[in-house]
Amino acid sequence: MRAAACRVGxxxxxxxxxxxxxxxxxxxxxxAPPLLVRELRGGEFDLARERGRVVLVSFWATxxxxxxxxMPVLQAFYRRYHRRGVVLIAVSVDESASLARVRAxxxxxxxxxxxxxxxxxxxxxxxxxxxxxxxxxxxxxxRERLLGGPSGVSLRQLRQAVLPLLPARR
Numbered sequence: 001m002r003a004a005a006c007r008v009g010x011x012x013x014x015x016x017x018x019x020x021x022x023x024x025x026x027x028x029x030x031x032a033p034p035l036l037v038r039e040l041r042g043g044e045f046d047l048a049r050e051r052g053r054v055v056l057v058s059f060w061a062t063x064x065x066x067x068x069x070x071m072p073v074l075q076a077f078y079r080r081y082h083r084r085g086v087v088l089i090a091v092s093v094d095e096s097a098s099l100a101r102v103r104a105x106x107x108x109x110x111x112x113x114x115x116x117x118x119x120x121x122x123x124x125x126x127x128x129x130x131x132x133x134x135x136x137x138x139x140x141x142x143r144e145r146l147l148g149g150p151s152g153v154s155l156r157q158l159r160q161a162v163l164p165l166l167p168a169r170r
Contacts, residue, residue: 026124028145032057032136033123037091037114040103045089045114051140054165056088056158057124058133059116062101063094067131070152071109074133077158078111084166085138091116093126135161 026033035047035057047055058074060067071090078088090113092102099115106113116122124134131152135144144161146153 026134026142026145028142030142032134032140032142034121035089035091035119035124036121037089037116037119039089039112039114040099040106041112043112045112047089047136048140050087050136052138053085053087054138054162055136056086056133056162057136058088058090058131058153059093059124059127060090060131061093062098062105064130066148066150066152068105068152069150070131070148071105073153073155073158075109075111077155077162081162081166084169086162086166088112089114091119091124093117093130135165137165 032047032055035045037045039045047057056074056078060071074088074090078086082088088111090106090109090111092098092113093116094102096115096117102113102115116124116126129147131148133146133148133153134142135146137143143165146157146161148154148157
């Protein structure tokens with residue numbers, strides 16, 4: 001019994017060690033961790049290659065109602081500001097076996113998306129909650145972590161966090 005309790009304790013401790021470094025890697029005001037993942041439409045998203053642009057890394061799930069509520073908001077924001085240098089990657093935390101559900105949920109949205117579980121490099125790790133969106137400036141620094149309420153992230157939140165980071169219009 002005591003040996004089993006030790007094994008369970010050791011397993012719990014090792015799981016915490018696996019989660020803690022990824023969560024600890026994302027700090028406001030610090031460089032963004034690496035993210036290299038195959039997009040659902042076939043391309044590859046590499047956060048390091050996005051320097052010079054403002055990047056939104058949005059974590060979501062098919063089973064999350066606020067995630068679904070914010071998807072049209074993300075779409076509208078992306079369509080409006082993509083030409084000004086805003087990049088968006090929606091990273092689903094669903095299981096790989098749920099790929100069909102993920103694709104169905106994204107029907108009609110034009111922003112790139114990927115599955116976190118198949119990332120080649122993911123320094124963000126699994127988020128503590130979804131929806132969760134990180135705002136990364138053109139120098140690769142994490143500037144904000146946006147947590148949406150029952151309706152997900154709002155246009156107002158996105159504008160406040162992102163617009164000051166964009167170059168002035170000419």
